[in-house]
Amino acid sequence: MKGNRRGALLGLPMTLWTAVFVGIVLLYLLALSFFTPTGEGYGVQPGFTLENYRRLLSPAYLQVLGKSLLLAFYTTLICLGLGYPFGYCMARAGRRWRGILMLLVIVPFWTNALVRIYGWKILLMGNGPVNDLLMALHLTDKPLKLLNTYGAVLLGMVYALIPFMILPVYSSVEKMDWSLVAAARDMGAGPMRAFVTVTLPLTAPGAMAGVVLTFVPAIGLFFISDLLGGATDMYVGNLVRDQMLKAKDLPFAAAVSVVLLILTLLILRLYRRFGGDSGDMTLF
Amino acid sequence: MRRKRVGSALFLAVMLVMLYLPVAVVVLYSFNANTSRFTFAFTGFSTQYYQGLLHDTKGLVSALMTSLELAAYSCGLSLVIGTLGALGLAGAQMRGKGAVETLSLLPVMIPEIILGFALMAVFTFAGVKNDMVKLVIAHVTFCVPYIYLVVKARLTGMDPSLNEAARDLGAGPVRAFFSVTLPLILPGVLSGTLLAFAMSLDDFVISFFVSDTTVTLPLKIYSSVKTGVSLQVNALCSVMLATVAIAVALSKLLSRKKEPGEMKNEE
Structure with missing residues (x-):
């Protein structure tokens, strides 16, 4: 009992900080989404209107939302397709190699995210190295338009988020009990069958954590489409930013954020419902 | 094979x-x-x-200095809040513990843009003008979860009988903490802080929303990548x-x- 009181006291700074800067801040966000903008600077008129949400239901905005979800979906799918085998091979490598590979995966992510995306921008430019190489190999006569395309945005997204798939898959494959696979093989299962019936279900929690960890941030990233996609395509992230900076319409931006928040919480809820443990999501 | x-x-x-x-x-x-500003040919x-x-x-180096200063303040504060939080909440069985934990982890679970925008809106409402204060508040909010998680993992792996042994041998609670618990969790505290430092130094989205005129390194890089680099x-x-x-x-x-x-x- 005494221990609990001391615990509560030690936890007080974190409890207060969380209550104010997460709890109250998100409640204000919710309230703000029902307010009306006054049109002067960032001014808002408190009240209760569903107008912001009604505007969000217009086809143009629904399309932005749909496109963002689709981009996040493709990003996650490619991350899974490349990251799962990567994490798997990494965990199956020799003991010495595992540490080295882990370091190799993490180090690029210690440089600023913007800089790495900017590196891709240089690579993909009309007169950049990739086009030079393609022309030197006579695969194309004139430079291809690689930058400011959907493909470039997708590449940037996958590049930025793939470690969040690799690491949980790696840890789930590494802690797997391989004698189970050996048992399946002894009972006559082929390597493919053993993989599908034993390895895959056992490593699914890692892959599922990876899916959540890539999909959720993918919905809100706006700087990648900004830098690699040109200003041609609008995603939810850009929408929130523009509503805030250009239109200065805080209530509408709040409504968009609330929809994103509810979507995220639903995904996290689903993840738990299907047996996901938030422990699998802590990478470090 | x-x-x-x-x-x-x-x-x-x-x-x-x-x-x-x-x-x-x-x-x-x-x-x-x-x-040339327009072609990058080597x-x-x-x-x-x-x-x-x-x-x-x-002005890149001064932006880096701003970022380092911000990361130092934020990590210093988060280190104390997160470590105390883990020590207090990890072992205790109390009401509301789950809610506090879920809520405190939200900043790193939801898309950054939500927290960034929400904080910006609250600062506007409350009339907070000082950029450094706003940035430190925002960074502490997303740094605490990293430190909390790492220290908590370290604490759960710790053998509680070690602390009890120290108490049995006559050490007071404070002495037991400093001579047993702290040395054991220190690696976790350090690696959590290092992680939080890296996250603070790298943060673009949240700083973008929260800062008015203060330019951190990621903000500087963003603006120079958008306009001729x-x-x-x-x-x-x-x-x-x-x-x-x-x-x-x-x-x-x-x-x-x-x-x-x-x-x-x-x-």
Whole structure:
């Protein structure tokens, strides 16, 4: 009992900080989404209107939302397709190699995210190295338009988020009990069958954590489409930013954020419902 | 069997090349002699951008200093809040613990843009004008979860009988904490803080929303990448990358030397 009181006291700074800067801040966000903008600077008129949400239901905005979800979906799918085998091979490598590979995966992510995306921008430019190489190999006569395309945005997204798939898959494959696979093989299962019936279900929690960890941030990233996609395509992230900076319409931006928040919480809820443990999501 | 190994090694190698390609390009172009703002064609070797960096002609170094200052404040505060939080909440069985934990982890679970925008809106409402205060509040909010998680993991792995033994031998609660618990969780506290520091230094989205005029390094890089880039950005990032690489190499060397001793302790 005494221990609990001391615990509560030690936890007080974190409890207060969380209550104010997460709890109250998100409640204000919710309230703000029902307010009306006054049109002067960032001014808002408190009240209760569903107008912001009604505007969000217009086809143009629904399309932005749909496109963002689709981009996040493709990003996650490619991350899974490349990251799962990567994490798997990494965990199956020799003991010495595992540490080295882990370091190799993490180090690029210690440089600023913007800089790495900017590196891709240089690579993909009309007169950049990739086009030079393609022309030197006579695969194309004139430079291809690689930058400011959907493909470039997708590449940037996958590049930025793939470690969040690799690491949980790696840890789930590494802690797997391989004698189970050996048992399946002894009972006559082929390597493919053993993989599908034993390895895959056992490593699914890692892959599922990876899916959540890539999909959720993918919905809100706006700087990648900004830098690699040109200003041609609008995603939810850009929408929130523009509503805030250009239109200065805080209530509408709040409504968009609330929809994103509810979507995220639903995904996290689903993840738990299907047996996901938030422990699998802590990478470090 | 052998063919499978070669296949997986090849796959890992190709993926790693893709992972490092943009980083390599950034470093390579930092030595470019070309000064044109519109084409990046590599025309020759030069250290001009490093020299420019020394005189900070583009304000990049001062942006880095701002970022380091911000990261130091935020991590210092988060270190205390997160560690105390883990010590208080991890063992205790109390009402509301689950709610506090879920809520405190939200900042790193939801898309950054939501927290960034929500904080900006609240600061506007409350009339908070000081950029550094706003930035520190925002960064502490997303740094605490990292430290909390790492320290908590360390605490759950700890044998509680060690603390009890110290108490049985006559140590007061404070003494037991400083001579038993703290040394055991210290590696967790350090690695959590390091992680939080890296996250703070790298944060773009949340700072973008919260800051009015203060320019952190990621904000500076963003604006210079959007409007004609100076390759000084590349030079600065190469220097930072080299610093990180050397730090990692050193820490690996040090921990390798320590390993045999640790093994003995475990036996």
